[in-house]
Amino acid sequence: MKKILILGVAPVQAEAIEKLNDMGYETYALAMKKDGPGADAAQHFAEINIIDETAVAEYIRENKIDAVYSVGSDLAMPVANKLSEELDLPHFVSYETAYACNHKDDMRNRTKGITGSVPFEITQDANHKTAIEYPVFVKPTDGQGQRGISLVETEAELPAAIERAVDHSREGAAIIERYIEGYEISVNGYVVDGQLQFTLVSMRETWPQHPGLIHKHVIDPETKFPMASIEAAIQAHLETLHIDNGPVYAQVKVMNDEAFIIEITPRFDGCHMHKLIQYYNEDDLLGKTFKHLLEGEKPSFTNQKEVHPVVLEFMCEVPNQTIDYQQFETPEGTVESYRYYSQGDMIRPVNGVYDKVGFFIYPLKKEEN
Incomplete structure (x- = not known):
């Protein structure tokens, strides 16, 4: 049985650990503190700072880990890829690429002037x-x-x-x-041998009082996007940054039908979009990713005609106070919900302004779009 180490124990990492458990792998997790659901989801957990490369490398060697990975964390990806290179473990992108995507100045300098740059x-x-x-x-x-x-x-x-x-x-x-005028979208994609093999665009609805902070992701096949411009911008960034295999996530603004890349990173996003995609068209991106990474099985993707328009809505609250989940009304038809905290817990500051405390996934009603 292969041993897989996930860096981080937040809810997004817990989803990866649970998927690996279901697939029959032996799971390990590291974090500075046992303060997230991934610590209990993993079969083995240790309190180690994930950016302490020496300590993480020693843990990998001691436990004969077969692969190290993470989701939803730009902080973890450079460490995971650097150690994978040094210890000859499977990985999708180089440390250099992971580092660039975690440093906006490096990413912007590398992609200056290409299609979709800002x-x-x-x-x-x-x-x-x-x-x-x-x-x-x-x-x-x-x-x-x-x-x-x-x-x-x-x-x-x-x-x-x-x-x-x-x-x-x-x-x-x-x-x-x-600042790019226009509307904001998320693009979740999958790259195989340098080419986008899967692309799904969702609307990003942000909180009007907090520019840039996510409120909802909406997947609706009836919404028309300038796909040629979006895919050209994504592909140009993939080639320039050498993102050749694995998942890719981009935050994009569209102005006058032209796509501009705000952020791009070779990992799953931190917004549980793989769950939303699976409800939408049944593609299990997380499972396909691990089969590709761990078994070398290149994924194929569905062209399923029957899809289910769907919304992921975040519950958010001001941090540094106790959480009261009774203030949130569950949307009609909710198929999945998740709370990041227990009722009455103190909300930890992440963005420090208006932080996620949970989410709902529910079918899209046309009046919402």
């Missing part, structure tokens, strides 16, 4: 004067989960936004990006 500047200076026309987004260069992000509409707001982004950056730098 104008940007890098700075550590709160007094930086941008040449990009307002409004702009200001982000940490190495952040995730919407931490430290600001939408800036005037020059007077820029210094505070840069300071906030720098404070949330491990490397102490901010990236200023052109």
Whole structure:
């Protein structure tokens, strides 16, 4: 029986561990603390900081681990791929690629000027004067989960936004990006030998009071997207960043039917989209990913005509207070729901503004779209 190590124990990693358990693998998990459901889902758990590469490598050797992987975490992916390269374990992308996708400055520098790229500047200076026309987004260069992000509409707001982004950056730098007018989508894809073999686009609905923070993902086959532009932008980034195999997730803005890549990463997203996709068309992307990674079985994807339009809606709340789930009304027809906490638990800050505390999955009603 192969031994698989998952880095992290949050709900998204717990889903990967549970899938591996169902597939008959022996599961291991690491995290700094036993503070997520993946710790109990794994057959073996240890408290080790996942970015402590020396300690993680020692754990892999001691336990004769056959593969190390993660989902939903840009922080974990560079470690997983670096150690996989060093220890000759299976992996989809190089450490260099995983690192670039976890560092917005590196990713933007590598993809500058290609199809779907966005104008940007890098700075550590709160007094930086941008040449990009307002409004702009200001982000940490190495952040995730919407931490430290600001939408800036005037020059007077820029210094505070840069300071906030720098404070949330491990490397102490901010990236200023052109704000793309238009609507926002998520693209979940799968790459085999350098080519997109699966592409699914979903609408991203964000909280109006918190720009960029996700409220809902909606998959509806009746929604028309400029697929040629979207796939061209994704493919250009895949080739430039050398994402040759495995899952890929992109956050995309569409303006005048032209797609712009906001973020792209060679992993599953942190929003449980593989679950939504399985409800939509029965494609088990998580299972196919592990068969590809662990057994070398290249996936095929359904062309199923019968699909089920579906919504994933997040429950969100201000962090650093106790959670009261009674405030949330379960949508009609809900097929799955999940709570990140127990009733009355303290909400941990992730983005620090309006954090996810759970989700509902339910059929799309036409009046919602």
